[in-house]
Amino acid sequence: MSTHLELATSQLLEINSISQSSVENMINSMLSKKIDQADLYFQNIYSENWTLEDGKVKDGSFSINKGVGVRAVSGEKTGFAFSDDIVLPVLEEAVTTAKNITKNNQDKLVKLAWNKINTKEVYKPINPLVLIDSNKKIELLHDIYELAKQDPKVTRVDASLNGSYEIVLIATHEGSWHADIRPLVRINVSVIAEENGRKERASSGYGGRYSYEHFKGNNIIEEIVNDALSQVNTNLHSVGAPAGKMPVVLGSGWPGVLLHEAVGHGLEGDFIRKKTSVFSNMLGQKIAASGVTVIDNGTLPNRRGSLNIDDEGTVTQETVLIENGYLKNFMLDKMNARILGMSPTGNARRENYAYLPMPRMTNTYMAEGDYEPEEIIKSVKKGIYAKNFGGGQVDITSGKFVFSLCQAYLIEDGKVTAPIKGATLIGNGADALKKVEMIGNDLALDNGIGICGKDGQNIPVGVGQPTIKLSEMIVGGTE
Amino acid sequence: MTKNHKQNIDMISNIIGDPIVPQLIDLTKYSMEKILAKGASDAEVSTGLYSGVCINSRLKKLENVEYNKEKGITVTAYFGNKKGTASTTDINKKSVDDTINAACNIAKMVYEDIYSGLAPTELMAFNYPDLDLYHPWEISVNYLIERAIECESYALDLDDRVTNSEGVSVSTSQSYNIYSNTNGFLGHYPSSKHRTSCILVAGEDTNMQRDYYYTVSRDLRSLESSVEVAKKAVKKTVQRLKPQKLTTRKSPIIFHADIASSLFGCVISAISGSNQYKKSSFLHNTIGLQVLPSWLTMQEKPHLKRGLGSHPFDAEGVMTREKYFIENGIVKNYVLDSYTARRLSLETTGNASGINNLYINNQDISFPDLLSKMNAGLLVTELLGHGINIVTGDYSQGAVGFWVENGEIKYPVDEITIAGNLHDMLSNIISISNDADHRKNILVGSTLVEEMTIAGH
Numbered sequence: 038m039s040t041h042l043e044l045a046t047s048q049l050l051e052i053n054s055i056s057q058s059s060v061e062n063m064i065n066s067m068l069s070k071k072i073d074q075a076d077l078y079f080q081n082i083y084s085e086n087w088t089l090e091d092g093k094v095k096d097g098s099f100s101i102n103k104g105v106g107v108r109a110v111s112g113e114k115t116g117f118a119f120s121d122d123i124v125l126p127v128l129e130e131a132v133t134t135a136k137n138i139t140k141n142n143q144d145k146l147v148k149l150a151w152n153k154i155n156t157k158e159v160y161k162p163i164n165p166l167v168l169i170d171s172n173k174k175i176e177l178l179h180d181i182y183e184l185a186k187q188d189p190k191v192t193r194v195d196a197s198l199n200g201s202y203e204i205v206l207i208a209t210h211e212g213s214w215h216a217d218i219r220p221l222v223r224i225n226v227s228v229i230a231e232e233n234g235r236k237e238r239a240s241s242g243y244g245g246r247y248s249y250e251h252f253k254g255n256n257i258i259e260e261i262v263n264d265a266l267s268q269v270n271t272n273l274h275s276v277g278a279p280a281g282k283m284p285v286v287l288g289s290g291w292p293g294v295l296l297h298e299a300v301g302h303g304l305e306g307d308f309i310r311k312k313t314s315v316f317s318n319m320l321g322q323k324i325a326a327s328g329v330t331v332i333d334n335g336t337l338p339n340r341r342g343s344l345n346i347d348d349e350g351t352v353t354q355e356t357v358l359i360e361n362g363y364l365k366n367f368m369l370d371k372m373n374a375r376i377l378g379m380s381p382t383g384n385a386r387r388e389n390y391a392y393l394p395m396p397r398m399t400n401t402y403m404a405e406g407d408y409e410p411e412e413i414i415k416s417v418k419k420g421i422y423a424k425n426f427g428g429g430q431v432d433i434t435s436g437k438f439v440f441s442l443c444q445a446y447l448i449e450d451g452k453v454t455a456p457i458k459g460a461t462l463i464g465n466g467a468d469a470l471k472k473v474e475m476i477g478n479d480l481a482l483d484n485g486i487g488i489c490g491k492d493g494q495n496i497p498v499g500v501g502q503p504t505i506k507l508s509e510m511i512v513g514g515t516e
Numbered sequence: 517m518t519k520n521h522k523q524n525i526d527m528i529s530n531i532i533g534d535p536i537v538p539q540l541i542d543l544t545k546y547s548m549e550k551i552l553a554k555g556a557s558d559a560e561v562s563t564g565l566y567s568g569v570c571i572n573s574r575l576k577k578l579e580n581v582e583y584n585k586e587k588g589i590t591v592t593a594y595f596g597n598k599k600g601t602a603s604t605t606d607i608n609k610k611s612v613d614d615t616i617n618a619a620c621n622i623a624k625m626v627y628e629d630i631y632s633g634l635a636p637t638e639l640m641a642f643n644y645p646d647l648d649l650y651h652p653w654e655i656s657v658n659y660l661i662e663r664a665i666e667c668e669s670y671a672l673d674l675d676d677r678v679t680n681s682e683g684v685s686v687s688t689s690q691s692y693n694i695y696s697n698t699n700g701f702l703g704h705y706p707s708s709k710h711r712t713s714c715i716l717v718a719g720e721d722t723n724m725q726r727d728y729y730y731t732v733s734r735d736l737r738s739l740e741s742s743v744e745v746a747k748k749a750v751k752k753t754v755q756r757l758k759p760q761k762l763t764t765r766k767s768p769i770i771f772h773a774d775i776a777s778s779l780f781g782c783v784i785s786a787i788s789g790s791n792q793y794k795k796s797s798f799l800h801n802t803i804g805l806q807v808l809p810s811w812l813t814m815q816e817k818p819h820l821k822r823g824l825g826s827h828p829f830d831a832e833g834v835m836t837r838e839k840y841f842i843e844n845g846i847v848k849n850y851v852l853d854s855y856t857a858r859r860l861s862l863e864t865t866g867n868a869s870g871i872n873n874l875y876i877n878n879q880d881i882s883f884p885d886l887l888s889k890m891n892a893g894l895l896v897t898e899l900l901g902h903g904i905n906i907v908t909g910d911y912s913q914g915a916v917g918f919w920v921e922n923g924e925i926k927y928p929v930d931e932i933t934i935a936g937n938l939h940d941m942l943s944n945i946i947s948i949s950n951d952a953d954h955r956k957n958i959l960v961g962s963t964l965v966e967e968m969t970i971a972g973h
Binding site: 100113115121278312391461463483512515 | 577581604611625629756764846874899903931935937970
């Protein structure tokens with residue numbers, strides 16, 4: 038697939054009259070005994086957004102974001118500069134600035150043998166923005182509206198469609214060139230419904246690394262509208278959530294946010310190196326119940342959290358983080374892997390060229406077990422069943438994490454009963470997964486809507502899990 | 517690390533003299549003309565330049581030096597009531613032309629929106645004030661590095677219980693904002709912001725706690741010293757060690773000044789034009805109604821000199837002005853831009869860029885007196901999660917804080933949630949102390965709420 042590299046080189050270098058050899062010379066000029074790592078990260082991002090309100094698409098926007106980030110790493114020190122002009126003099130200035138992290142002059146002459154590294158293709162290198170007409174994009178949103186307003190309780194429908202097309206070209210100190218072409222699309226619906234003086238809002242969405250065409254013909258419009266309507270109708274009849282410690286059954290799919298918050302962030306290599314994560318000294322130890330296996334996998338075809346290569350050019354992989362309850366691996370970028378004496382895992386990610394890469398998750402999920410979901414619910418005398426979630430958050434140092442319910446029910450004597458209002462659940466990452474008592478046979482990944490924020494950088498991610506039961510969690514209701 | 521200040525090799529340059537600024541102003545004029553030439557009835561263009569340096573030290577050593585320089589242009593084309601928007605970070609003529617074409621093409625694709633358009637000409641800030649927002653820090657990068665290491669060294673050596681650090685960050689940045697529209701408005705002004713933050717870890721293994729302190733200012737002279745920042749970060753971090761569990765109960769709650777702004781941020785969101793016209797607010801249609809205690813006011817002061825939230829005009833060129841959103845507990849104004857104002861048949865309040873320095877009054881009592889007033893209850897110092905529903909007012913958040921008895925802080929607590937409904941929480945605010953957090957855009961002291969549900973063990 039030389040097409041990735043050819044396209045990226047033509048779109049990011051040739052168009053700006055920059056030769057490959059001049060970039061190679063810049064990398065060479067950055068290298069010295071004191072520099073462990075250096076890279077130039079060129080990127081073009083084209084994105085668009087269409088929104089529907091009052092039954093009509095009345096708003097649209099388009100943006101171009103292009104630039105280059107230059108980085109030099111010496112030990113644990115990083116020098117970083119970026120520019121939104123891809124022109125030679127500005128680039129040379131950025132290189133000088135970044136390498137100033139070490140005050141030494143170049144002490145060895147470096148002549149790297151440059152290689153072009155091709156990679157697998159976990160999604161097609163397409164540009165979703167131009168593949169279909171704007172008319173058809175608008176039609177998709179109208180289809181959502183028509184379907185959602187069929188429920189007479191619905192008083193308001195908002196919908197949006199967004200897509201981006203990203204071209205990335207990376208030159209590294211290893212003397213290698215890497216490229217990736219990343220499409221990403223997403224469709225969202227939000228409804229407000231009213232009944233007997235009560236009002237609730239719910240939303241649903243779907244997305245991945247493919248064309249908008251994917252939303253047609255796969256019943257996706259129907260799926261997200263039905264999901265939003267199901268949530269909103271449940272919540273219109275909800276009672277106050279209970280307060281206190283109780284057993285919790287978490288549904289399959291998006292509730293995998295639990296893993297992302299409870300253990301995912303705490304296993305990112307920067308926190309491990311700095312020993313600020315509660316898991317820093319726990320490699321090889323049992324941190325979860327037997328049967329719990331948690332995986333981060335950037336290679337799942339067409340998934341929102343997937344990448345062909347990470348933002349340092351490392352090929353993405355499947356990394357078993359927790360195997361049968363034991364902590365096996367961390368998620369690592371090149372710098373943290375080097376300092377920890379480990380290998381990078383393809384988890385270096387950055388929001389764009391203007392930010393430094395960090396170890397981040399891709400698609401993080403729990404492997405499935407043997408239980409039927411019904412059996413799991415039947416085993417609970419008094420607790421809650423959390424079918425769908427909103428977002429979550431974690432303090433990786435104390436290990437405390439939260440996530441919020443957006444569609445949940447009471448379980449009484451093994452049966453799902455009254456729907457309950459949204460509430461926050463809180464737990465402790467170091468022992469939350471030790472409380473996993475039953476794991477379902479229904480592993481599902483989320484619908485491709487996750488956004489993860491860390492140090493002000495937002496990136497697309499995926500989560501997933503089968504239905505699971507935790508023996509206890511604190512439910513933050515009012516009753 | 518060299519200590520020679522005179523070296524100045526990495527001196528941070530002033531944005532005012534940057535040749536890109538006049539280039540961006542010319543580009544603004546060019547873009548407006550070009551959009552009109554394409555048949556648009558109106559146009560607006562905003563551009564800006566941002567430049568800054570951020571230093572991170574960790575464990576007394578330099579960790580990162582980040583140089584930022586960003587620019588961009590956003591154009592909006594109106595063809596009658598049809599609107600399209602496009603932006604680019606690449607400001608060469610071809611990219612800008614492509615961006616203008618994209619905006620015009622979108623405007624031709626979308627449906628009419630009778631509420632869309634520029635803000636009214638008579639509200640434009642043709643004589644906008646100078647708010648004294650620009651105080652560049654003329655300093656070398658080496659000095660910033662020394663300052664970061666000094667702050668962190670002080671923090672790490674002050675208290676044995678501090679075992680680790682997520683680092684100290686010292687940053688200085690400058691922005692130049694330019695906005696123009698076909699009402700004949702062109703406004704532009706520079707601003708600066710300087711910041712020092714310190715994040716520390718105390719304790720070990722599964723008994724670690726992290727906390728932080730930061731100082732931020734337009735003007736170096738009002739930035740707290742490195743030593744002050746270090747001291748406060750140490751105090752906040754070590755006092756969280758060995759948290760205890762609470763049982764589930766109902767209790768009075770104090771939202772500490774560090775986080776009380778989030779409570780009033782909910783009010784702003786609920787009275788925002790967008791949530792009002794979408795009828796998606798627990799305070800829908802409350803203008804003229806009492807929603808907070810009768811002693812409470814929320815007043816916006818956008819023209820404060822050197823204010824962190826100050827703006828001479830908003831994102832539509834409308835003159836920002838002093839006003840009450842809440843006066844004597846009663847909703848006086850919604851938070852509006854011209855679009856949401858038209859949807860509600862009102863006039864814009866000049867809040868297209870959000871709120872600008874929102875002052876919430878206090879009852880002139882100190883924080884210790886507020887603790888005494890509560891007597892027994894929970895002092896919340898940190899909130900976690902996204903459990904706030906603006907449509908219904910249902911509120912449920914993870915919390916960290918301290919248990920208070922006899923008006924005194926007894927011990928830290930964590931792994932709890934606090935829950936209630938914003939309607940009740942807001943109308944049952946008992947008191948606010950005079951310890952407002954001046955680093956925030958919403959300036960409010962610690963806030964005592966009569967009762968919420970705590971879920972715990």
